[in-house]
Structure formats: C-alpha cells, structure tokens
Amino acid sequence: MKAKVRRRYLALKIDSREKIGQKEFMDVVWEAVLRLYGEYGASKTNLALIEYDAEQGAAVIRAAHTELDHVRAAIATITEIAAKPAAVHILTVSGTLKKLRKKLEYNFKP
Amino acid sequence: MKRRFADLHLQPNLNDAEQTRAMLAKASELGYRLVAVPLPTVSMETFAKKLAALCQENKLDFASRLDLKPKTSRELLQQLRRFRRRVEIIAVVCESKEVARQAAKDHRVDLLNFPATDPRRRFFDKAEAELASSSVAALEIDVKPIITLKGPARIRLLAVLRREAAIAEDYRVPVVVSSGATNPLQLRKPMEMAALATLFDLDKPTALDAVSKAPLTIVKKNREKLSPSFVAPGIRIIREGSDCP
Numbered sequence: 001m002k003a004k005v006r007r008r009y010l011a012l013k014i015d016s017r018e019k020i021g022q023k024e025f026m027d028v029v030w031e032a033v034l035r036l037y038g039e040y041g042a043s044k045t046n047l048a049l050i051e052y053d054a055e056q057g058a059a060v061i062r063a064a065h066t067e068l069d070h071v072r073a074a075i076a077t078i079t080e081i082a083a084k085p086a087a088v089h090i091l092t093v094s095g096t097l098k099k100l101r102k103k104l105e106y107n108f109k110p
Numbered sequence: 111m112k113r114r115f116a117d118l119h120l121q122p123n124l125n126d127a128e129q130t131r132a133m134l135a136k137a138s139e140l141g142y143r144l145v146a147v148p149l150p151t152v153s154m155e156t157f158a159k160k161l162a163a164l165c166q167e168n169k170l171d172f173a174s175r176l177d178l179k180p181k182t183s184r185e186l187l188q189q190l191r192r193f194r195r196r197v198e199i200i201a202v203v204c205e206s207k208e209v210a211r212q213a214a215k216d217h218r219v220d221l222l223n224f225p226a227t228d229p230r231r232r233f234f235d236k237a238e239a240e241l242a243s244s245s246v247a248a249l250e251i252d253v254k255p256i257i258t259l260k261g262p263a264r265i266r267l268l269a270v271l272r273r274e275a276a277i278a279e280d281y282r283v284p285v286v287v288s289s290g291a292t293n294p295l296q297l298r299k300p301m302e303m304a305a306l307a308t309l310f311d312l313d314k315p316t317a318l319d320a321v322s323k324a325p326l327t328i329v330k331k332n333r334e335k336l337s338p339s340f341v342a343p344g345i346r347i348i349r350e351g352s353d354c355p
Contacts, residue, residue: 015294015295035260035261036309069305069308069314072301072302072305073302073305073306073308073309075302076253076257076298076302076303076305076306077256077257077306079257079258079295079296085295086295087295087296087297087298089140089298089299089302090299090301090302
C-alpha cells in the first residue's frame with residue numbers, strides 16, 4: 001500500500017531592508033536547496049510556495065516532512081536575495097495550514 | 111524542560127554602538143538566552159559592563175569572552191596567566207599546530223577555534239582531540255563560513271568539519287556551534303544552527319546540545335570557578351567567620 005504523503009508547512013520571515021518579490025524569493029530558496037543537495041536532493045523536498053506577502057516579508061512554504069531538516073539548513077544558508085543582503089528565518093513549522101496559522105497567531109501576535 | 115539556547119560567538123564591531131545593540135536585539139528575538147562577545151584586551155571591563163547593560167535591556171544573559179591569538183605556546187601561557195581570572199570564557203584561535211596542542215592540553219582553555227577554511231591549516235586531529243578530551247576544552251565551530259562560502263570552498267569546509275566532528279565524537283570532546291556573526295543578518299535561529307550542524311553529520315540531539323547544553327555547561331562551570339566562594343572543583347565555601355563552628 002502506498003504510504004500517505006506527509007507534509008510540513010513552514011512560516012518564513014524575510015529579513016531584508018528591501019522589498020522582495022515572490023519570484024525572487026522562490027528562486028533564491030530553490031537555489032539554496034540545489035546548491036546544498038543537488039537536483040536529486042531538491043527533487044525529494046517537494047517544495048511549494050503556499051502564500052507570500054511582499055509587504056510583510058512573510059511566506060508560507062510546503063515541504064516533505066522527511067526533508068524538513070534539509071530545507072531548514074538550505075534556508076539558513078540564504079545570505080542575499082536579488083543581490084541584496086537578506087536572511088530568511090523559520091518562524092514556525094506545522095503539519096497543517098490551520099495549525100500553522102493558529103501557532104502564528106499565538107506566538108507572533110503584534 | 112524547555113531548552114535554553116546560547117550563542118558564544120557574536121562578533122559585532124564594539125566601537126559601533128548601534129550595530130552592537132541591533133545584534134543583541136536580534137539574538138534575543140531569535141530565541142537566544144545567553145550570548146558571549148569577544149572583548150578587546152584593553153578596557154575589557156568597561157566594554158563588559160556596557161555589553162552586560164545592553165544584554166539586560168534585551169533580556170539576555172551576557173558572558174564575557176576573550177579570544178586569544180598567540181603566535182607561540184609560550185605567549186599563550188603568558189596570556190592565560192594574565193586573563194584567565196578576568197573573563198568567563200577563554201577561546202584560543204589556533205593558527206599554528208604548536209598553539210593548538212598547547213591550548214588543547216591546558217585546562218584553562220574553554221574553546222578551541224580553528225578559523226582557517228584551508229584544510230591544511232586546521233589542526234583538529236586525533237592527537238589534538240585526545241589532549242582536549244583529557245582537559246576540558248570544547249571544539250567551537252562557527253557557522254558564518256558555512257553560510258557565506260559558496261561552491262568548492264564550502265564543499266571543502268564541510269568535508270573538513272565532518273572529519274573534525276567525527277573525531278570529536280570519538281574522543282568525547284564537546285562541540286559548540288556558534289554563529290561567528292559580524293552583522294545581524296548573519297544570525298540564525300538555534301534550530302537553524304542545529305540544522306546547519308547536521309551538514310557535518312552531527313545527529314539531531316548532539317546538534318541541539320551544541321547550541322544549548324554544551325555552551326551553557328561551560329559558562330556555568332566557569333561562573334562557579336570565578337565566584338569568590340570557589341576553592342577547588344567540588345569544594346566551595348558555604349560559611350565563614352563567626353557563624354562557622
């Protein structure tokens with residue numbers, strides 16, 4: 001029987017003085033994963049962008065739960081986006097979008 | 111119990127108050143509870159007081175640290191005699207084999223730091239690990255070069271770090287993972303630091319200990335030693351004077 005695909009949703013915060021576009025952001029995430037793990041490793045991550053807010057510098061991405069640590073490490077190696085100094089921090093991780101939003105609301109209330 | 115995280119190697123420009131403040135605020139925001147900043151040897155106490163006050167503003171515990179960069183083992187011994195009782199953490203930046211060996215066998219040294227990314231200029235081998243395991247020195251690995259280097263340079267560095275981490279594990283030398291950050295954008299969350307540590311094959315619990323238990327143990331032990339009631343390991347003054355039977 002085929003095993004159920006388990007996913008992890010990651011809420012990310014982009015730390016940069018400049019406004020970063022959605023495409024630029026995803027390009028840099030893919031590039032970081034490719035640099036560290038190559039095309040084979042990247043293919044196992046099942047990365048996908050779920051939500052993006054350029055104004056807030058926030059994003060939600062999805063990854064395979066088995067590759068969470070790899071994605072975490074790859075994201076930590078991002079030092080610039082579109083040739084501008086930047087860093088991306090993982091705010092929280094959850095198995096469902098609903099729970100992710102709940103956690104974000106609880107932990108990162110303005 | 112919830113883990114407390116520590117970053118023992120923040121490297122702000124201490125003459126730039128704004129940058130120092132920003133880095134400490136960022137460290138607090140990212141979830142660190144204890145930070146250490148290398149102090150200059152001149153006006154060490156003044157800088158330590160300023161940093162302690164800034165850390166308190168940001169709800170951080172501050173540990174004073176000194177990075178020694180001696181050229182010879184004799185110079186290292188002189189510096190250790192001079193500074194050991196004045197700071198909580200002593201790290202030795204090992205730029206020669208002679209210094210690395212002396213630092214590893216000296217129980218006054220807390221951290222062994224190898225700044226070179228060239229494999230031939232890193233001296234953490236089995237002999238070094240054996241000496242370090244009999245004293246109390248830990249191997250400090252900065253993540254800054256891992257995130258800033260690209261391509262073949264990073265590949266070579268990761269290969270060397272993998273070998274060093276395996277040797278450290280074999281000889282039970284504690285590994286401390288620090289940021290080595292010189293600006294706020296080089297700081298990473300503790301979980302991300304642990305994830306980066308898995309790149310050189312530290313398992314998850316060891317990687318988490320490298321950013322929490324290992325650095326906190328060093329600071330706790332040294333604070334005990336520097337307290338006025340300390341006599342020798344395991345012996346301290348509980349009462350003295352007239353209330354002593």
